[in-house]
Amino acid sequence: MALNPLFTVTFNVSGSGSDNYGDFIAGIRKRVANPRHFSHNRPVLPPVEPDVPPRRWFHVVLRTQTSELTLATRADNLYLEGFRRGSDGTSAWWELTRGLIAGATYLGFGGSYRELLGHTDNMVGVTLGPQQMTQAVDTIAVCDNNGNMAQP
Numbered sequence: 001m002a003l004n005p006l007f008t009v010t011f012n013v014s015g016s017g018s019d020n021y022g023d024f025i026a027g028i029r030k031r032v033a034n035p036r037h038f039s040h041n042r043p044v045l046p047p048v049e050p051d052v053p054p055r056r057w058f059h060v061v062l063r064t065q066t067s068e069l070t071l072a073t074r075a076d077n078l079y080l081e082g083f084r085r086g087s088d089g090t091s092a093w094w095e096l097t098r099g100l101i102a103g104a105t106y107l108g109f110g111g112s113y114r115e116l117l118g119h120t121d122n123m124v125g126v127t128l129g130p131q132q133m134t135q136a137v138d139t140i141a142v143c144d145n146n147g148n149m150a151q152p
Helices: 021-032 130-140
Strands: 008-012 034-039 042-044 057-063 068-074 080-085
Touching (some): 008 021
Parallel strands (some): 008 057
Antiparallel strands (some): 034 042, 057 068, 068 080
């Protein structure tokens, strides 16, 4: 199901045409939320079905001035579960939870902040923003289908 998303949205990360993050999130919220349930005046997600692979997915294309990266995101809990280079559908998928994306290569770690930061919960020194997102997209986009990074 991850390969057949409900919808695909594009977020321009950098450059003069970069998108407004708040508007981007509001647009996703409208598309995945359960319109009949609210908390703190915001729509909430439908309940996650335990021990059942997610049925609803959406893709996010992150675009910089030089690269594109497609993210596979669960619509039931908004977890990032995989990615591939580009948006044309020709590159291999990489997954963060084994077995959720058909034909994908498991990265060997999950998508929690702790795992993505190298098994630490210390986020105090982690700088997040458009520049860091641009750098991350551009770095991941130069991986080949074997996970090897291109040398500068």
